Each structure stands twice: as structure tokens, then as C-alpha cells.
Amino acid sequence: MTLHREGTTIILTSLTIYLVLSALxxxxxxxxxxALGYFIYALLLVLLFLIVxxxxxxxxxxxxxxxxxxxxxxGKVVVIEETTETEYFKDKRIQVSIFMSPLNVHAxxxxxxxxxxxxxxxxxxxxxxxxxxxxxxxxxxxIVVKNEDGHEILIxxxxxxxxxxxxxxxxxxxxxxxxxxxxxxxxxxxxxxFLPLGTKINVSLxxxxxxxxxxxxxxx
Numbered sequence: 509m510t511l512h513r514e515g516t517t518i519i520l521t522s523l524t525i526y527l528v529l530s531a532l533x534x535x536x537x538x539x540x541x542x543a544l545g546y547f548i549y550a551l552l553l554v555l556l557f558l559i560v561x562x563x564x565x566x567x568x569x570x571x572x573x574x575x576x577x578x579x580x581x582x583g584k585v586v587v588i589e590e591t592t593e594t595e596y597f598k599d600k601r602i603q604v605s606i607f608m609s610p611l612n613v614h615a616x617x618x619x620x621x622x623x624x625x626x627x628x629x630x631x632x633x634x635x636x637x638x639x640x641x642x643x644x645x646x647x648x649x650x651i652v653v654k655n656e657d658g659h660e661i662l663i664x665x666x667x668x669x670x671x672x673x674x675x676x677x678x679x680x681x682x683x684x685x686x687x688x689x690x691x692x693x694x695x696x697x698x699x700x701x702f703l704p705l706g707t708k709i710n711v712s713l714x715x716x717x718x719x720x721x722x723x724x725x726x727x728x
Contacts, residue, residue: 512615514675514692515563526556558610562694565615568720570687577619577707578687579722580663581699583608585715593702595650596626596662601702602709604724606717608697616665616676616699617719620727621686622655624678632667649676649691653684659727662702665693687720704728 511519529552538545572578587605592598608614632647647667654660665674676691678684693699703709706728711717717724 509567510565511560512563512565512692514694515560518694519560519563522556522559526552562610562614564613566613568718570721572686573726575657575727576686577661577701577703577724577727578617579606579711579717579719579724580617580619580690580701581606581608581717581719582612582614583699583717585711585713585717586698587700588709588711588713590705591702593662595628596652597660597702600705601662602705602707604701604703604709604711606699606701608693608699613719614694614697615692615719616663616690618653618678618684618686618688618690619661619663619701619724620653620655620659622653622684624651624680624682624684625654625660626650626652626662627676627678627680629674629676647674649674651676651678651690655727657727659704661704662700663690664700664702665691666698666700667693 530549533545533548537548583606585604586607587603589603590600591603593601629649630647649665651663652660653663665676667674673694674691677689701724703725704727707725708728709725710723
């Protein structure tokens with residue numbers, strides 16, 4: 509397991525705060541109550557651990573078939589439905605949404621190999637990630653991957669109520685690899701996939717999924 513580069517500044521800042529508060533705790537609190545001092549030490553350590561673990565990147569590898577759609581994020585499937593995608597396709601698509609809690613790994617990956625004909629960042633609100641309007645009103649990025657067969661998948665990174673920064677690395681006309689790094693969302697979020705009608709879906713509602721390991725489905 510490694511730590512994601514997006515966490516470097518936050519982890520170093522958190523470590524500095526932890527050391528300062530721990531020192532102050534040792535100087536002032538222990539003189540009043542050792543039990544309270546130990547409690548504060550434990551609380552600070554737990555908070556530091558939670559911040560560090562948020563940026564963890566487990567080592568994962570898998571093999572993928574040409575038409576397989578690889579899961580882009582860790583989390584739980586909260587939506588599987590036919591809907592109208594209004595930003596890019598402007599037609600009917602199958603939407604699969606994955607909710608990522610603060611305890612999940614938050615790196616995102618490309619579900620298929622291809623080129624990026626469309627990449628757009630949208631500033632917005634910070635509604636809770638499972639809110640129906642979060643897909644169109646929250647801070648988000650929309651990234652379309654087109655494979656060699658002409659199939660297109662839109663991946664939408666959506667910030668949640670706690671998330672305050674979406675990171676994405678691809679630019680229009682880039683060529684990307686399946687399960688290659690797409691980006692990162694900090695502290696709670698959601699990823700929507702908009703798939704062609706006729707896509708065979710392999711996951712079910714409320715299923716826990718893992719990026720790069722779970723098969724979302726197969727293109728027709």
C-alpha cells in the first residue's frame with residue numbers, strides 16, 4: 509500500500525498539528541489530569557490515522573477483457589437506472605452511481621481504454637452526495653472516454669457535503685489506459701457512470717465495489 513500524492517500537504521500539516529497539540533497536551537493537561545491527557549493523546553492519534561488512511565492506495569492488479577467496464581471507484585452502488593444524460597450525450601443512458609464514504613479509498617480510475625473527447629470541470633454546490641440534484645448542481649467534473657469501437661462512457665466525479673476538492677488529470681484528446689489513474693476526490697463523494705443502452709450490468713444496488721477489481725459490466 510502507498511499514499512496518494514494528493515495527500516502530501518494535508519498529511520504533513522496534520523502531522524505538524526498533531527505534534528504541536530501533543531506537546532501542549534503533555535505540558536499543560538497532564539499536570540491537571542493524566543487520564544484526560546492520555547485520552548487526548550489517543551484522540552489526536554485516531555484523528556491523524558483517519559486522515560492518513562484516507563489517502564491510502566492499495567496495490568491492485570487485474571486482467572480485463574476488451575469490452576469490460578472496470579469499476580472506477582471504491583464504495584457502494586446507489587443508483588442503477590435508465591436516465592437522460594443532458595450535458596454531453598443528450599439522450600438515454602444507463603446510469604450507475606457509486607457513493608464513496610470518507611472511509612473508502614478515494615482514487616478514481618478509467619473504466620475503459622480510449623481517448624478523451626470531452627473533459628469539463630463545473631464549479632457548484634456541496635449537497636450530500638446521495639442527493640438527487642448532486643449530479644447536476646454540485647462541484648463536479650465530466651470526463652468522456654471513447655474506445656476504438658466508438659463506444660463512449662461518461663464518468664462524472666461529484667463532490668459531496670464534506671468534499672471540497674476534485675482532482676482530475678486527463679485533458680481533451682489524451683489517450684488513457686483502462687484502470688489508469690483518472691483523479692482523486694477529497695473527503696466523501698460520488699462517481700456516476702453513464703453507459704450506452706444495451707450494456708450488460710454485472711453489479712446490483714447496495715453492492716460494495718472496488719476500483720480496478722469489480723466488473724461493472726460489458727459493452728454490447
